[in-house]
Amino acid sequence: MTFSRSPSDRQRRPQNVVTLTATHAPSTSTPVRPRRRWVGVLIGVALVVFTIASLFIGVSDVSPDALLNGGPDSNALFLLIVSRIPRTIAVLLVGASLGIAGLIMQMLVRNRFVEPGTTGVTEFATFGMLVTMVLWPGMSVFGRMTVAAVFGLLGTWVFLQVVRAVPVRQLVLIPLVGIMLGGIVGAVTTFFAYRLDLLQSLGQWAQGSFSSVMQGRYEFVWLAGVMVIVAWLAADRFSVIGLGEEFATNLGLNYRRVVAVGMVIIAIITATVLVTAGMIPFLGLVVPNIISLIIGDNVRRSIPWVAGLGAAFVMGCDIIARVVRFPYEIPLSVIVGVIGAALFLWLLLRKRSHAH
Numbered sequence: 001m002t003f004s005r006s007p008s009d010r011q012r013r014p015q016n017v018v019t020l021t022a023t024h025a026p027s028t029s030t031p032v033r034p035r036r037r038w039v040g041v042l043i044g045v046a047l048v049v050f051t052i053a054s055l056f057i058g059v060s061d062v063s064p065d066a067l068l069n070g071g072p073d074s075n076a077l078f079l080l081i082v083s084r085i086p087r088t089i090a091v092l093l094v095g096a097s098l099g100i101a102g103l104i105m106q107m108l109v110r111n112r113f114v115e116p117g118t119t120g121v122t123e124f125a126t127f128g129m130l131v132t133m134v135l136w137p138g139m140s141v142f143g144r145m146t147v148a149a150v151f152g153l154l155g156t157w158v159f160l161q162v163v164r165a166v167p168v169r170q171l172v173l174i175p176l177v178g179i180m181l182g183g184i185v186g187a188v189t190t191f192f193a194y195r196l197d198l199l200q201s202l203g204q205w206a207q208g209s210f211s212s213v214m215q216g217r218y219e220f221v222w223l224a225g226v227m228v229i230v231a232w233l234a235a236d237r238f239s240v241i242g243l244g245e246e247f248a249t250n251l252g253l254n255y256r257r258v259v260a261v262g263m264v265i266i267a268i269i270t271a272t273v274l275v276t277a278g279m280i281p282f283l284g285l286v287v288p289n290i291i292s293l294i295i296g297d298n299v300r301r302s303i304p305w306v307a308g309l310g311a312a313f314v315m316g317c318d319i320i321a322r323v324v325r326f327p328y329e330i331p332l333s334v335i336v337g338v339i340g341a342a343l344f345l346w347l348l349l350r351k352r353s354h355a356h
Contacts, residue, residue: 039294043308050315054088055080057319059327082215090218091210091318092311094273094280097224099310100231100303101269102284104262105156107242107299109163112292113175113348115284116152116270120182122279124155125270127189129205133198141275145220149271155185156263175285208278208333210318221276224269228307231265235300238262242297280333282340283310289347 056062062084066076102115109119116122128151132144139147159178166177193199231238237258241248248255273280291305317335324330 036295040305040308043305043312047308047312047315050312050319051088051092053319054091054315055084057322058084083213086215086218087210087213088315090213090221090276091315093221093225094277095283095311095314096307097221097228097269097310098273098280098283098314099287099306100228101266103288103299103302103306104231104238105266105284106288107238108156108160108259108262109174110242110244111174112289113285114178115282116266117279117281117283118175118182118285119156119159119178120185121152121155121159121266121270122274123182123185123189124158125149125152125267125274126202126206126279127151127185128271129274130189130193130198130202133201134192134196141217141220145223145271145275148274149267152267152270153263156266160259160263205274206279207331208280208336209321209329209331210277211329213276218276221272224272227265227269228303230261232300232303234258234261235303239297239299242299278333280314281337282344283314283336286340286343286347287313290343 056064058079060075060079062076062079067080098116105114105116105119105121106112125148128148129144131151132139132147136143159181162177162181163174189202190199193202237253240251240253241255241258241262245255248258287310288302288306291302291309295301295305314332314336317339318332321330321332321335324335
């Protein structure tokens with residue numbers, strides 16, 4: 001016995017499918033854009049508020065009233081031009097560039113738990129600083145930055161080779177390999193610095209703080225801003241290599257060349273930040289992950305968000321470091337380390353819960 005559908009049934013079923021698709025499609029796509037928009041507005045407002053507040057927070061009286069009533073030769077205007085504005089610009093550039101460096105490092109390694117501070121790149125750059133202190137003690141700041149960039153480039157290459165040689169199946173273990181590599185290099189650096197009585201001098205370079213930033217001592221950090229622009233120009237290529245070497249090669253992309261460009265960007269950003277402000281942990285790890293949760297893994301679309309959130313995050317932490325024990329100032333690396341470590345643990349626990 002066979003059953004046949006009536007013409008009315010054949011016409012009714014497609015109509016129901018079309019009706020359901022038209023009804024439910026807008027409900028799944030519309031809530032995402034307003035959330036992104038409001039998060040972007042919140043980041044922009046926080047960045048503007050923190051930037052304005054940074055110009056007027058400090059031991060010396062640099063307030064709008066002092067600027068208006070003091071005249072062109074007042075100490076308030078002098079301090080604003082020589083100290084507060086350079087410091088604010090340096091904080092913005094460091095926060096934005098370190099976030100971008102972390103984003104590119106994650107694309108190169110294809111792992112969300114890495115950044116220059118957890119892959120040994122910062123420790124290699126610090127070792128380069130020690131080499132300049134021993135062999136060329138009178139070297140200029142630009143020379144020190146160049147040597148630190150070369151050692152940072154070497155550290156990036158060593159980490160990539162170690163990750164390729166060691167079969168790591170769990171994503172969480174890759175940053176542990178980087179931390180162990182950085183620990184070895186850091187221990188060697190500390191040993192030689194102690195033996196040569198340079199531990200205190202090296203600590204001044206390695207300690208993350210903007211307290212000594214002023215006009216004439218922050219200009220090299222503009223190179224990090226240039227590297228952010230270079231990263232944005234090559235953003236689509238970084239998105240492709242994030243899918244793997246075989247996939248990128250099949251699309252006709254020169255994988256090794258793009259990796260080399262990414263390594264140079266990471267090394268220059270790490271060196272300029274180390275010379276200008278010192279070591280700032282967890283920033284390049286936390287900020288790209290937060291942005292990835294909001295807008296996804298498209299590098300070109302993520303770069304403005306990562307730069308904005310990174311700048312706002314470092315600016316907020318710098319303000320906290322200035323006001324917690326006013327008139328004294330806590331090193332910025334302490335504030336960023338505490339907040340960044342808490343966010344890092346949250347990301348680890350969140351990834352594990354989603355994996356199970």
